[in-house]
Amino acid sequence: MSTGLLYAAAGAMLFVLGATALILPLAPLRRVLGFNVMGSGAFLLLVGLAQRDGAADAVPQAMVLTGIVVSVAATALALAIIRRIAALERKAPADD
């Protein structure tokens, strides 16, 4: 079993773990964590599988680099939405 395959397998498990946390009715912040774990799993799977014969491959590496930056932006947006919802929920009882 090569290094690439090993990390691809770990990536598959991370993807499933993260996706499960995203589906289950957990706290919103926990779901953001799940989303990030899921993304990391997909990245590991992508690079690990491409490098299963051992040599480094620049194409999936560049794609994952792009993906990491996009996922932090998605996380920031998700957190902003969570904050907004929490602020509105706090405000709602006062308006009644």
Added chain:
Amino acid sequence: MILAFDALLALGLVWCAWRALSVRDLTHAVVQFVVFGLLLALAWARLAAPDIALAEAAIGAGLTGALLLDSLRASNAGAAPSPSGADIAVPTSNLAGAVRLAVWAAAVVVGAALLLAIATLPPPLIDLRAQVAGALGASGVSHAVTAVLLNFRGYDTLLEVVVLLLALLGLLACRGEHDPVATAADAPAEPLARALSRRATPVLTLTAVYVLWAGTTQPGGAFQAAALLAATAVLLHITRIVPAWERLGFARRLGAAAGVLLFLGIAAALLAEGALLRYPPAYAGSLILLIESGLTVSLALILAALFLCQTETQ
């Protein structure tokens, strides 16, 4: 021996992720997630991907961790624990328990199927590595990842920066007038931390410029440089040297959009080459460095804004 290390690291990754998703206390979970990010950076290094390792450590663990912790602080500052900020929802009825069980069963099936698919994968049909190695000479840079990012698949990077801009727009749209409860009256920062972050700023900035320059020949480039600059801004903010950005003024907006505008301008100017973002080989190196410099400024501003616009004004 080294495979044993890899196996241990892979197990550690899955364990950390499991803990981050299952431990009751959310603060504990976020810290566990940061540890997960650092282990992941190590895994990237083992996969011969130093570019990703750098980005993962700075962005995946660092910036995301800071965002999550700040979000926790804000939700803890609210007087009553709001329903959405509550901890893991405990299944209250048999139905909820059954749904949970079904989701987990589906997860196990999908996981097993994925592992089986990985184990029985046929050898790849195309070898991109040979193509990259063949075209590297004409790409203008000698580092393959930078060549892929800014030359062979430049449009991916262009669209990525657009996505970042969109995320920033969405974030700004979400910021309503803040609930006064959430405005935490933060204690002033430790004098030592303030002094340290003041002294670290020039070093970090210099490192960012070096990483940007190094990207043409070795691991590094616009993303890592921007991450370093954004981390500097976050550091200056949490030590109360730089206040939160109440609003993005015209200069910051222009700075955040400059990378995309420059990228688009160059793409439009080179349309005569016959394909989107195909550079004339003679100018490729300079064009890539120019685009990367613009991207560094914009990405740093956007990433910093994702944090500094998020925190409540004081």
